Amino acid sequence: MTTAxxxxxxxxxxxxxxxxxxxxxxxxxxxxxxxxxxxxLILKGAQIGPAGFWAIVSSDRALAAFRVTLTAAAxxxxxxxxxxxxxxxxxxxxxxxxxxxxxxxxxxxxxxPTAVAGLSLTALFSANGWFGQVLHPLGVPVVYTVLGxxxxxxxxxxxFVVRTVQPVLEDLDPALEQAAETLGATPWQSFARVVxxxxxxxxxxxxxxxxxxxxxxxxxxxxxxxxxxxxTEIAALLAFIRLEEFDYNGAAAxxxxxxxxxxxxxxxxxxxxxxxxxxxxxxx
Numbered sequence: 001m002t003t004a005x006x007x008x009x010x011x012x013x014x015x016x017x018x019x020x021x022x023x024x025x026x027x028x029x030x031x032x033x034x035x036x037x038x039x040x041l042i043l044k045g046a047q048i049g050p051a052g053f054w055a056i057v058s059s060d061r062a063l064a065a066f067r068v069t070l071t072a073a074a075x076x077x078x079x080x081x082x083x084x085x086x087x088x089x090x091x092x093x094x095x096x097x098x099x100x101x102x103x104x105x106x107x108x109x110x111x112x113p114t115a116v117a118g119l120s121l122t123a124l125f126s127a128n129g130w131f132g133q134v135l136h137p138l139g140v141p142v143v144y145t146v147l148g149x150x151x152x153x154x155x156x157x158x159x160f161v162v163r164t165v166q167p168v169l170e171d172l173d174p175a176l177e178q179a180a181e182t183l184g185a186t187p188w189q190s191f192a193r194v195v196x197x198x199x200x201x202x203x204x205x206x207x208x209x210x211x212x213x214x215x216x217x218x219x220x221x222x223x224x225x226x227x228x229x230x231x232t233e234i235a236a237l238l239a240f241i242r243l244e245e246f247d248y249n250g251a252a253a254x255x256x257x258x259x260x261x262x263x264x265x266x267x268x269x270x271x272x273x274x275x276x277x278x279x280x281x282x283x284x
Contacts, residue, residue: 064230142224
């Protein structure tokens with residue numbers, strides 16, 4: 001009996017109790033809040049038919065809206081790729097008065113209502129605003145231009161790059177840079193050949209997520225864009241306009257294109273984050 005007891009398998013205790021209840025609640029939330037709305041949008045788009053769907057998304061106004069959205073999102077992501085990397089570097093590698101405040105400010109776009117951000121940016125960059133009264137005489141208008149749209153997108157998506165790169169920089173072993181310096185590498189060579197390859201997967205994942213976030217931005221843009229069809233009208237706004245016109249098929253078709261872009265970018269972001277995790281494990 002003692003032998004049988006000793007040989008009996010010991011069930012490992014779960015670290016977190018109530019796993020079944022937690023999983024069930026999470027899946028219920030996922031189905032109700034995420035999957036059902038997406039499924040309803042896909043079914044609504046399927047009712048249009050391929051010919052009708054293509055006629056809607058290939059119209060001149062829709063193509064112009066997609067072009068403006070993608071162009072502004074690309075500009076915003078390019079800016080955030082550089083600025084976000086620099087900000088993460090400053091927060092991790094330097095100590096200075098007010099560092100904690102600056103670190104907290106990086107999360108303001110998450111907490112601030114996007115409509116408030118749009119109003120603030122419009123006031124700052126209008127012709128008589130603090131920044132606009134300097135830029136307008138130089139021939140650099142911001143409000144009611146693609147540049148203004150990109151500015152609003154950059155504001156709302158910058159935390160994704162900073163918060164993705166920052167923990168990777170914090171985990172990076174300083175001994176790697178010290179070894180490079182002892183071998184005669186300059187600070188720039190040490191960054192380009194040691195630091196940047198280590199943070200590259202996380203940086204790309206942050207940029208991809210920021211781009212996806214920019215594509216779906218709405219509140220911060222409607223005030224600063226001017227919403228001129230064919231010039232500063234974004235795809236999300238066009239879908240909203242179609243809803244106001246009770247053109248549900250048109251709204252669904254445009255929303256499906258944006259959804260496709262977002263899902264593709266999120267899949268790419270997850271792949272890059274997995275690559276980043278494997279890269280960190282390999283370098284430890």
